[in-house]
Amino acid sequence: MLQTGKTDSQRVEFGKxxxxxxxxxxxxxxxxxxLSGLAVSTISKAERGIIALTYDRLAQLANGLGADMAAFFDARGTRFEDGAFAVARKAEFSRQETNNHVYEMLFPELRQKAMIPVMGTLKAHDILDFEEFVRHPGQEFxxxxxxxxxxHLEGRDPVVLQQGDSIYFDSSRGHLYASSGETDARILVVCAGQR
Structure with a gap:
């Protein structure tokens, strides 16, 4: 886990x-x-590094700005071209931390990817620590x-996944992930259908 000072400085840089x-x-x-559907106060707090936005709010903001979400994680960037390839070595990612998740955006320097791969940590919490379901366009693995x-999928019974288990779903359906135990959980998420 990051020390608070480092997390705060990363959030400030993200906001910039x-x-x-x-x-x-x-x-x-x-x-x-x-344009984004987010409150002025939410955007202002994110820009000043006071709050970290969840994935769905980042997607809303990117859509409103007409920007690639990867641009929030890395100011430099090049378009992913046909026939290209990229390698991400262990610990090569850009990080964003919220109260419930640590997002590790893979390939943040590549724009216009068909998929958004994110490694992450789900902090050990009870579902009550979440304010509302997350939803965004596309599909999710x-x-x-x-x-x-x-x-937790809106309108469905919760699904418990153990190490090695996976799920694929329409991410416009309200959803939440939570660590099932008293320890953090590590996940890999791939979102498609939005940039």
Whole structure:
């Protein structure tokens, strides 16, 4: 787990990238709020590094800004071209930490990927620690690398996944992941159908 000071500085740098993308377009916070569906206060707090956005809110913000989500994780970037390939070595990722998750965005330097691969840690929490279901366009794949995970899908009974188990679902359905035990769980998630 990261020390708080390092997490805070990463969140501030993340916020600076969001602010730069907005200012490069010449847009106000209110304009981005209207385009993304997020509250002005949410965007402002994210830009100042006060809060970290969850994946669904990052997707909303990227859509509103007309930006590739990877640009939030890495200011540099090149388009992924046909016939290209990329290798990510262990610990080569950009990190974003929320109260419930640690996101490790793989290949943040590549723009316009057909899939968004994210490694992560689900902090050991009770489902009550989550405010609401997450939903975003596309499809989602999750595999449990370590520990056990309970996947809550809106309108369905929870599904418990053990190490090596996986699930594939329509991510526009409300969903939550939570560590099933008293320890953190490691996962790999791949989202497709949005950039």
């Amino acid at each position: 990238r969001i602010r730069k993308l907005r200012r490069d377009k010449g847009w106000t916070l209110a304009q981005v709020a209207q 999750l595999v449990v690398l370590e520990g056990a995970v309970t996947v």
